[in-house]
Amino acid sequence: MDGTLVDTEPYWMDVEYALVAEYGGSWSLEHALKLVGNDLLVSAEYLREHGSVDLPAPVIVERLLDGVIERINESVPWRPGAVELLAELGAAGVPCGLVTMSYERFVAPVLAALPEGTFRTIVTGDRVTVGKPHPEPYLRAAAELGVEPGECIAIEDSNTGAKSAEAAGCTVLVVPNHVPVLEGDRRVFVDTLAGLDVDGLGRLLLG
Structure with missing residues (x-):
């Protein structure tokens, strides 16, 4: 988040x-x-x-x-393209989960600014026993979505988060923001989510 x-x-x-x-x-x-x-x-x-x-x-x-x-x-400072991509994924029937080390009471006002049902599961830092970079947060989210981690795409902006998602078995779409993120075998990089739709996301990851 x-x-x-x-x-x-x-x-x-x-x-x-x-x-x-x-x-x-x-x-x-x-x-x-x-x-x-x-x-x-x-x-x-x-x-x-x-x-x-x-x-x-x-x-x-x-x-x-x-x-x-x-x-x-x-003020909720949305990242470029993030809300639009979530709307596209929802319309396409792609189940989405929120995996964040922030606590539920911090997540609540952000979720309140999004359409109800945007995320089918929400894993916060106060719901896990070990946080990122441990894989537990992403493993829990995948289990609650009813999918295998290898079928999941995690969107991350830090090495800590990318390590967590990779260790769980996810492919990681990295959108660097405040900190540099290292290259990795399961990491795909983009400069921004702006303009990225469901088809573009698929092409990016398959390409």
Whole structure:
């Protein structure tokens, strides 16, 4: 979701900077980019260690979510072409799932801005025991969709997410955003989802 469906990474970074400043630590873009795609508890531990945020990791997660949800409620920053592609897939009867390390309460306002039924399953960070880059999130989503992971296309914008999807057995459509993503045998790259329809998606992956 973050970085592919919505570009909320700047929101997360703003909240991280504010939280670190509140506890007298120092933060940088380099630190912020290392958190892209991570399990939120992993990010919270990183903020404790490198940002001097003297709070328990679960509390840090809640503080981050509070700040980002506040911004999402003001404006949902859709990524180019993402909503249109989801509509095309839905009209074609292609089952879609949302796999994100964000928590359900953060996902809710984004889903509220989409047509009901856009996603047949939603796997959030608080529904899995191990987050990305572990394959569990994508394995759970495929199981709940009733398909094999090898039949799935995962759209990702980070190495962490791409590793998770690859380890589950998915083909990965990579749309780089804030962080560079490495090449891989199961990775296909595009600059944007804008203009990409169901047929184009099929050709891209078969080609």
